[in-house]
Each structure stands twice: as structure tokens, then as C-alpha cells.
Amino acid sequence: MSEAILDEVSVLSSIYCGPGEFQLLHAQDGILVQINSTIGGERGLNLSLSFHLHDRYPSCPPDISVSSTSLFRSQCHNIRQKLLEKAASLPPEPMVHQLVECAQQQFVEVTKAYRGGREEVEERNKQGEWTVVLLLDHIRAKNRYVGLLERWTQQLQLTGRMFLGPCILVVLQGARADIKEFCRLLKTVKVDVDSSGKKCKERMMKVLIETPLSSTCGHSLQDFVVKHYVSLSELTTAFQELHLTEIYQQILPSLSNWQQTGYHGEGSLNPKDS
Template sequence: MELYGGDEAKAEAACEEVSVLSAIYCAQGELRLLQHSADDGPVVQINSTVGEKRRLDVSLLFHLHPRYPSCPPNISVSSTGLSRTQCHDIRQKLLDQAAALPPEPMVHQLVQWFQQHVEVPEEMSRSEEEKEEQCAAVLLLDHIRSHNRYVGLLQCWTQQLQLSGRLLLGRHILVILQGLRPSIKEFCRLLKTVKVDVDSSGKKCKERMMKVLIETPLSSSCGQGLQGFVVKNYQSLAELTAAFQEINMTQLYQQISPSLSYHGD
């Protein structure tokens, strides 16, 4: 007999699990609920410390999509002390472990397994992938009607893909991204394939009108002020210019200015 009968029951089970996890990981900053959507399922971030000789902070992101726990959660791993390849290896081990578990709430088991089995190297070596050139990109969005859902997904994706981002809301809706080129491309793919917003009739829709205004290698003098994911409103051209100056991307703004004029009213 299936443990959870239908979509509604599964959604309730996921909500109950999040509640239990909140009680277990109750220290400050230990657990964050990044998304709580009935259609897409909750996204939970659990921050854990592993290693005996060398203590290392690692962030685990669990997306409990609507069919969970009939199918395992999507998992992302990030840490400033690990290379991208090391994070990928840990993620794959967690996915393998999740696939081997029975179809029932499993996030706590996965975190425990992670804490007990992940070994932290005494010396961190940067992989070839980590040495890849960092890039910056500016995306132009068509509209944001379902603000909380849309912004929540953008924030979630930047964390999953280890990108820094800034969302500028005004006459033009711009997303500034910084990180590895494959991660930026995956972000753009998600924008065009996931229903992130609603159309004028209130029906859920994908961001098919998104345009990449620029994607360029990140120079040492450009973009050093971009960290995390920040949402910023602007009212005028001067404020938009200042927003790029604040993150040392004035040169990038100058390159996209003609495109913004073209797309203006």
C-alpha cells in the first residue's frame, strides 16, 4: 500500500516534515525555508558543520517537489571551503543514498548520513573546474506579476547554482548574475522551462520573453561587489546607473545601455 495516497496527502506530508525539521534544526541560522509552494513543493536549506580535525560549514538544499516522497528530493550542496567538484561529489552521494531509501520522509536521515559519512580533506585543493573563468551576465525580464513566487525562485536558483545575483526592479526588470558560465546557462534554462510567473489572465507561465543582454568574462576590476542575492528597486535612470556603480559594474552597464534604450517605451 502506498504510504501517501494522493497529491494533497503528499503535500501535507511534506509540510509536516518541514515542521519536524524546524524543531530538530532549531539553532539560529541552521534551517531556512526558502520556498513554500503548494504547486512546486517546499525548498529547505539546512546548514551543517562536518569534519573532526577541520570544521567545515556546508549548506544542503532540499527541494521536496510535489511527488515527494514517492521520488527522492532534488539536492544541492554548497560550501565556501569545498571546490565545486567536491560539492558535486557529495551531492551525488546524497542522491544515491536517497534513491536507496524507502519512499517516506527522508531529509533528516540524509542529513545524519551526511554528517556521519562525509570526510573533509585536511587540505583543500581547487579543481580545474574551480579555476574556470568567472562570468557576469545581465538578463532582461518581461514582467513580474507573482512577486513572491518569482523572486523566491530566483533566489533559490542562485543558491543552488552557487551564483551571486541582483534583481533590479524599475522601468526595466534586470537580473545581474556572477559565477561560472555553465551555472549561468542553467539559470537561463530554468527561467525558460519552469513556470515562474502568471500571465495577464492569471494563468501560470514561463519566462519565454527573457533576453540575455550580455554575458562576458569577469575582469579582476569588475563585479567584486556582487555577493549573495539582493533585490533592489530603482525609480530613475540615475538610480539604475548608481546600482551598477555600487557593484563595480559600470562598464557592463555602459555596454547594455543601448539595448535598454531599444526596449524602452
């Protein structure tokens, strides 16, 4: 650990000296500094910031994660993006304290927006978060199709995975109403092309499972990522890594049946018009 990092850690531990405010963890290629605080008094929003200081820090900015049980994941993601942009713009010198202050500023703004949209927040909390797995028949216009799905997940504040391989799966997590809107868009917007190259809608999508997030061991995904796989064993491993083994076991019979009856998969030239 460099002298610059040691000095900064010493200063940070002095500034954030309240119970549970500061925590230092060792990582393989540096250290993790975690700072927990409450914005707006005891009843304010809780904020947890984690800074991964690599061995080359501060020559390179730290990796940053933001979490809060009081905010939506999308709000935490937005704050994280602003912190990363801020870190990239700062000179190569100790910056963690400055980034913490920036995060707290962002939280004040989020608090105002949170209070302004309180009814919407309460309604989402009533719905809770759900996990849904969709099965797509085929994809021909891959860039267009995937691009639209990525845009919709961002607009609807959904997270998940898209698995491209023998079976095309889309795993979504978020508010149930937003997931339903995603499915509506999927069936009403021309997302792909048919065998003649004409734009067409997704009419063969199947919902394999929909279940409250709490019933999937409570693990939530942080973003929407597209992944390729070539075998069922790779797909099995991917679901295990996402802590969605239980869901995978429930959809496996449908996937097996899909393969036995003849799936079309990514980029196949299925003569049926979608």
C-alpha cells in the first residue's frame, strides 16, 4: 500500500469516525474503503459508498459503488455515474473525501425529487419487485433488436440479462407494472425483420416464469447485460452465478421441450413470420 493511500485512509478515518461510518477492507489489488452515513438526520436517507483504491491510485480513479435501502437502484446507478465522471475529471491526487461530499450533494437532490414523487414511490413499493424470464423465438436483426431492449430497460428502470444462444432468454427484474410495459412494447413495436427482410413485431415471445423477487432468494441484479452462450451447461452456470438457480430449475422443462420440438435460436432463418 502506497504512502499516499495510507495518509488518505488515516484522514478519512478521522473525518468519518462515527459508529459504523468507516470501514477498511483489503483487496487482492488494493484496498476497499467503505463509508456509511445518513443524509438529513436520523430519519434521512442511508448512503453506503465503497471505493476500490487500486495499487496505482491516485494515478487512476477508484472503482465506486453506491447503495441505499432508501433509493431505487436506478437512482443509485445515476449517482454512481456522476461520481465516476467527477473522479475522471479530478487531478491524480487523493479524492475520496471530495467524492463523498459530491455523493452527499447528489443525495440532497435525490431527496427533493423523492419527496416530490412520493405517491409514485409508495405505489412501486406496494407492487414490490418481480423477476420474469422471457423466451424469444429468434432474432435476425440482432443490433436493432438488442439495442431496443437495452433502451427500454433503461427507460423503465429494469435490470436483468439477455442470453443469446440456442435458446434466447431475457431475465428482467423491477416493478411489475414496468415489466408488463416492457412486454407490451415487445409485442407492439417492430423490433425484428421477417424472412423477407421486412420489419416485424415479436409475436412468439413466451413468459416462462414471473415471481416476486423475494421468492428468488432476494438477490437483485444491478444492470442489464447481454451475454452469449453455446451450451446448456454454460447457461446453467450463468444462472447459478446470478443466484437464480431456483428459477432456472423451474424453467428448465420448458427449455428442454423447446429444444426437442425445434428451436430457432439466434440469427436463424426461420421461415415463419414473427
